[in-house]
Amino acid sequence: MSSTAYDMIVIGAGPGGYVAAIRGAQLGLNVAIIEREHMGGICLNWGCIPTKAMLRSAEVFHLMHRAKEFGLSATGVDYDLDAVVKRSRKVAGQLSSGVSHLMKKNKITVVMGQARLSGTDEVLVKTNKGDEVLTSAHIVLATGARARELPGLEGDGDLVWTYKDALTPKRMPSKLLVIGSGAIGIEFASFYNTLGADTTVVEVMDRVLPVEDEEVSAFAKKSFVAQGMKIREKAMVKQVDRAKGKVTAHIEQDGKVSKEEFDTVISAVGIVGNVEGLGLEEMGISVDRTHVVTDKYCRTDIAGVYAIGDIAGAPWLAHKASHEGLMVAEMIAGKAVHPIKPGSIAGCTYCHPQVASVGMTEAQARDAGHTIKVGRFPFMGNGKAIALGEAEGFVKTVFDEKTGELLGAHMVGAEVTEMIQGYVIGRQLETTEEDLMHTVFPHPTLSEMMHESVLDAYDRAIHF
Structure with a gap:
């Protein structure tokens, strides 16, 4: 040979x-x-x-x-x-x-x-x-x-879908169960829920989007629920019983197991x-x-x-x-x-609303021993967001109080997956709060919220 x-x-x-x-x-x-x-x-x-x-x-x-x-x-x-x-x-x-x-x-x-x-x-x-x-x-x-396929939750192309099945569906789910609320799970949940599926998301951790900042997770959950999703946190699907045209899921939560019927299950529990x-x-x-x-x-x-x-x-x-x-x-x-x-690699989730982050969450920064300053700015305080009809969401920044280092940035709202790169560049270049404060952001843009969030961390926000 x-x-x-x-x-x-x-x-x-x-x-x-x-x-x-x-x-x-x-x-x-x-x-x-x-x-x-x-x-x-x-x-x-x-x-x-x-x-x-x-x-x-x-x-x-x-x-x-x-x-x-x-x-x-x-x-x-x-x-x-x-x-x-x-x-x-x-x-x-x-x-x-x-x-x-x-x-x-x-x-x-x-x-x-x-x-x-x-x-x-x-x-x-x-x-x-x-x-x-x-x-x-x-x-x-x-x-x-x-x-990752869990035992008993293997995809069958009919009732239990893999990501490939979910991307090439043979039918529209009527009652959908999504197991896992990481980026993959919540994106599929967002897609099918928007098109009208009665969607339930089960997450084993204590909150949806568990790798995100707690405030972002809480805001996203509130938005998902307002859109009609059912969110079950600190819950686990113990087994599924498959029958013709339906799946009965055994869901454990608060020490109790309940049974609920669905016509479609998407498992998104890691890789x-x-x-x-x-x-x-x-x-x-x-x-x-x-x-x-x-x-x-x-x-x-x-x-x-x-x-x-x-x-x-x-x-x-x-x-x-x-x-x-x-x-x-x-x-x-x-x-x-x-x-x-x-820590300088951004994560983006394209659900509705979008979620994006880079660096440490507020909790991680505190746990790492940093004395921090935290800034927030809501979409409702931004002219471009209001003009777009997208006034839901916020931008959050976390700084080291002593050095001014940008430790982390977290966003939820329209187009935040595009905005996050500004903070990624800031972390790569090791910019401080002073550098970001002195940067001129164009108006009217959503990115102005990034500036205002930095200002807010130091009690200098203008429009809120």
Whole structure:
């Protein structure tokens, strides 16, 4: 069996892998990328992008019902679920083909097949044309992760849906149970609830969106409930009984188990890394709870083997994977690099209202021993928000009282997933409250609330 040598081999063509491959090629490396299913990985095909396309349809549908509020008229407002899904799949397909184009443009060798490490510098790939062997002194693992399936809650495509089923529904749920209120669960709950499903969300932790600041979680819950969602916190689905056309869920809460019938269940209880079949154990590469163990430079136990993105652990975010891909490619090419600061990576949830955050929550800042100053500014105090008809929400900032360091920022409301990057840049550049106070924000914009929240932390807010 012949083998082909490369400067860098990337296993997995998701937002971590394909970005690493492109950056390596830009730096003059001869790069091969191996993908077993879709160019662009889960993110472009079954995650970030298609869910946002569907949520946009739900957002427009919601706005159409508010037409009178804006002096407009819209009658007979309805939706075509098949058309919504078709648009979502078209968007995903367009971007996936775009990744294939980028591979050709950058002269990256693409091998479609299942990869396995067969040596410290060797990868065996099973393709539909037979086995291929690729060799390189630098191998990047970027195989991503998949949804965790709990025993008894395995997807069946009919009553219990996986994320793929939820993205390509054969019918509209009438009574929906969503298990888990992290970003994935709450986005699906938001989409189907907006289209009219009677939606219940069960969360094992003491609040929805449990990784967010407590004030944001509380505000989001209040908004979800106002939209008709039922939220059950500190609760657990112990089992589900499947019958024709219905599921009976046994839900434990406050020490009591109740039974409730649903026609659809979506389980969104975390993810597991795609570590199987890669030959990691045989190579002596450490794996901890389905994630490859790495140092801050994404290096594994074996010299020349790296792991990036979801397979390398939290935070499980596409933009984190992409940046790790850039860093590793530059390292391989001999460039000086800086490790990623997890606390400067923003998290975004595209429910209604949107949620975005970066850095420490107020509680985390206090627990870390900081003496803090906290600022808040409501959407109702912002002219652009009122003009948009989006006066619900707030921006919150947390500073170290002694140094003025921006420890964290938390937002809930319209378009906050776009606004959060301002604070991300601030943390990256290590700006202080004084820098942010002296920054001139354009008017009228939603971003002015970011300025006012900083001012409020120091009792200087103008419009509230």
